[in-house]
Amino acid sequence: MRFSSITGYGNEPEQNTIGGRISIARETLELSLNKAAGTVDVSQTVWSNWERDRCEPPPQMLVRIAETLQVTLYWLLTGRGVGPCWRDLIEISPSTLECCWQAMEPSPLAEIFFPSSRLTAPR
Known part of the structure; x- marks a missing residue:
């Protein structure tokens, strides 16, 4: 197959x-x-x-x-x-991931899943 x-x-x-x-x-x-x-x-x-x-x-x-x-x-x-x-498919650079994350709408879940992360979306 x-x-x-x-x-x-x-x-x-x-x-x-x-x-x-x-x-x-x-x-x-x-x-x-x-x-x-x-x-x-x-x-x-x-x-x-x-x-x-x-x-x-x-x-x-x-x-x-x-x-x-x-x-x-x-x-x-x-x-x-x-x-x-x-x-x-999984080799994504940290800077690309951060750009994608920053482009997302702010979410209250971001603080739960990424409490001290610099990837937290700006508010």
């Missing part, structure tokens, strides 16, 4: 199966099929069959797969929780 775009958080068809989530996480890490399979001591064919939902990994392998893919077991099983880290 190929990963072609990131448009949401768990609603894509690719993320509705364990195989789809395995594929997405592996590709996000830019991990080759061979390398991924080798880390859990299975053949490329077996790993590929997992990704294509031809079979599911045995329960005793799930923790090793999650560790290899740097995701939580809960995400691997359900698609919820901590999944792959899309580095290109």
Whole structure:
């Protein structure tokens, strides 16, 4: 199962199966099929069959797969929780974040969540 775009958080068809989530996480890490399979001591064919939902990994392998893919077991099983880290989407410089925050409407919640932060929106 190929990963072609990131448009949401768990609603894509690719993320509705364990195989789809395995594929997405592996590709996000830019991990080759061979390398991924080798880390859990299975053949490329077996790993590929997992990704294509031809079979599911045995329960005793799930923790090793999650560790290899740097995701939580809960995400691997359900698609919820901590999944792959899309580095290109989360690398936001502090100055960019501050500009975005400053442009927002003042909110009383800012003091609750950022009580001593310099990112508190001006009033």
